[in-house]
Amino acid sequence: MADVFDQIFGQPRVRDFLRASVRSDRVTHAYLFTGPAGSNKTQSAYALASALLCENGGCGTCDTCKRIARRKHPDVRYYAPEGAGGYLIEQIRDIVADASLAPIQADRKIYILDRVDLLGVAAANAFLKTLEEPPADVVLVLLGRTRESVLPTIVSRCSVVPFRHIPASEAAAILAQKTGASVETAKIAIESCGGSITRGIEFMKSNERLVFRRKVLDVLARIDRCDSWDLIGLASELVVEAKAPLDSVRAAHEAELAENADFLAKSAIRQIEARNKRELTARSLESFRQMTAIIASFLRDVLAVCAETPELVINVDVRDSVEEVASRVDEARVVRALAAVNACNEAISYNVSPETCIDALLFEIGDSLYGTHSPR
Ligand SMILES: [Zn+2]
Incomplete structure (x- = not known):
């Protein structure tokens, strides 16, 4: 029988383990999913949530499952670090307080905490009691890059589920199979989405994202022919377009609130508003990461041609501009430009305004590649 666990791509052992745990009623109150970025941890956490909240064990087709898949179920909460260096103590206190409240629609609540490798000692201490003995209707799913990077006091209180690294070629093959696209196109999507199959699927479905990619690549191809004012203009256009999908997210949030306003308590509405705000921040970061991933992918292709390994080019649809x-x-020069992309990524993670970062990045790429955009 098809179920939500089928959406756990590239991780057969994780899929079988979680499915068996749910079917045999051996779900524990706290999990720690460990694995590199792009190994499908978030998708798996949502699949588990679906299996636990759906009346049919995660059918994938009922209203509950659909809401969870759209990240819109009020009893499935997702958190990511809100501080520049990781989780804030206040943030953890909010989560702890929230966990003690009754579920809104389902009979239990799932808390997904991303990047718990960024949970410092003080914030972790505020969380330990909840982690050890969560309210009976709460299941915690923590996500971290490696087991070693998570504080031992956290690891010891969780059931650890290790995720394997999915090689890019395998991820592209899975993506091609799921979407019916060619492997070449799937490789491009995987590269643009930091190796994530789940985001790759969204990317390929969105014409908007594909157009955005072409625009980013077009700017890169003619960066040497732009003067400073052109670059400033192009940077701000890219920032606007990177943020464009947020408008539809915002509209969906407003519609959801309007639809639920009559029967939800004020406190529940406040929770939804807070969740919506977090989602917007996370989505905006994701859009900018996608832009830098597209840029890095193009530069790596240029490097491959410079190194006389043109068969490694991923962005085959723009091979002409790569070669040019x-x-x-x-x-x-290309290595310097790639270093600038990495620095930009870090700056974005540390809450530097994306506008400033993208502006600086285009100048630095131009300067690294052609030495034309030194400050004047
Ligand atoms: Zn269902």
């Missing part, structure tokens, strides 16, 4: 750029630069 490669014919005018050398490896050292």
Whole structure:
């Protein structure tokens, strides 16, 4: 029988383990999913949530399952660190207080905490009691990059579920199979989405995202022909377009609140509003990461051509511009440009305004590749 666990791509052992735990009623109150970015941990956490809240064990087709898949179920909460360096103590206190409240629609609540490797000692201490003995109707699913990067006091209170690294070629093959696209196109989507199959599927479904990618690549191909004012203009256009999908997220939030306003308590509405705000922040970060991933992917292709390994080019649909750029630069210059992309990614993670970052990034790429955009 098809169920939500079928959406756990590339992790057969995790899929079988979680499915068996739910079917044999051996679900524990706290899990720690460990694995690298793109290994499908978030999707798996939502699949588990579906299996636990759905009356049919995670059918994937009922209203509950659909709401969870759209990240819209009020009893499935997702948290990511809100501080520059990780989780804030206040944030953890809010989660602890929230966990003691009754579920809104289902008979239990699922808390998904992303990046618990960024849970410092003080914030972790505020969380330990809840983690050890959560309210009976709460299941906690913590996500972290590696077991070693998570505080031992956290690890010891969770059932650890290790996720394997999914090689990019395998991820692309899975994506191609799920979407019916060619493997070449799937590779491009996987690269643009930091290796994530789940985001790759969304990416391929969204014409908007594909158009955005072409625009980013187009800017890169003609960066040497832009003067400073052109670059400032292009950077702000890219920022606006990177944020464009947020408008529809915001509209969906407003519609959801309007639809539920009559029967939800004020406190529940406040929770939904807070969740919506977090989702917008997370989505906005994701859009910018996607932009830098697209840029890095193009530069790696240029590097591949410079290094005389053109068969490694991923963005085959723009091979002409990759080759054109490669014919005018050398490896050292491309490596410098790639370093600028990494620095930009870090700055975005540390809450530097994306507008400033993207602006600076385009200048630095131009300067690294062609030495044309030194400050004047
Ligand atoms: Zn269902």
